[in-house]
Amino acid sequence: MTEIENLKRRDGKTLERIYTSYRSGFLMFASKYNLSREDILDVYQDAFVALIENAEKGKLDGLNAKLKTYLFSIGKYMIFSKLRKNKKDFVEIETLPDGLEWAEIDENNQHISQLEENLKKLGEQCYKILRLFYYEERKLDEIMEMLPYQSKDVLKSQKARCLKQLKEMLSKN
The missing domain is CATH 1.10.1740 (Rna Polymerase Sigma Factor; Chain: A)
Incomplete structure (x- = not known):
């Protein structure tokens, strides 16, 4: 059994x-x-x-x-x-790409607030994609089953755009 x-x-x-x-x-x-x-x-x-x-x-x-x-x-x-x-502050995504750790940001509450604001500004779809891929370490095939994407290439492109957007937003802060 x-x-x-x-x-x-x-x-x-x-x-x-x-x-x-x-x-x-x-x-x-x-x-x-x-x-x-x-x-x-x-x-x-x-x-x-x-x-x-x-x-x-x-x-x-x-x-x-x-x-x-x-x-x-x-x-x-x-x-x-x-x-x-x-009502405790928390961030669902732990690791940023390129080795930047959330723990490094965690030391300063201002950075956390900026990060949360930027994640919210990305929109729900980008937030979900980045959370599923980087935090939950889901494969693109799994994410496709969870979100309304018909093509792996479209999802991959969207993930790249979301990530680029997040990096740009973080670099401006």
Whole structure:
């Protein structure tokens, strides 16, 4: 039986193995979002429950991503939701192209504000493309399935235009 089938059946050994295998990695991953350890543990438990429920509903049938990636993705969105709820400042994209790290910008709140303004000015479509490609590390084929693009070349061109626009906006600030 596959892991997904075992999740559907709520097989105790499978649940325990998956829960313990990914827990410490998730705690490290989530620690960069400035939440308390208790909040991170709550998010992990909620994400794990959501993983099981999604398996039972058949949402994991034919899953192309690794189970760990899927679980972390659920957790990430729960973290973002919690941060929005707490009205904490956060940026969803971690790394800019050409090696410029958001952490370098993070030291100065003025830079963060400018960055957020510029990301919003890009428009929703550009924001989504850049977030999916650079932060979530999605492949262009995956992004095409999520956004209304019929051609990989069109998506690639749009991504390049968005990135160029963002770089120009950041260099003006």
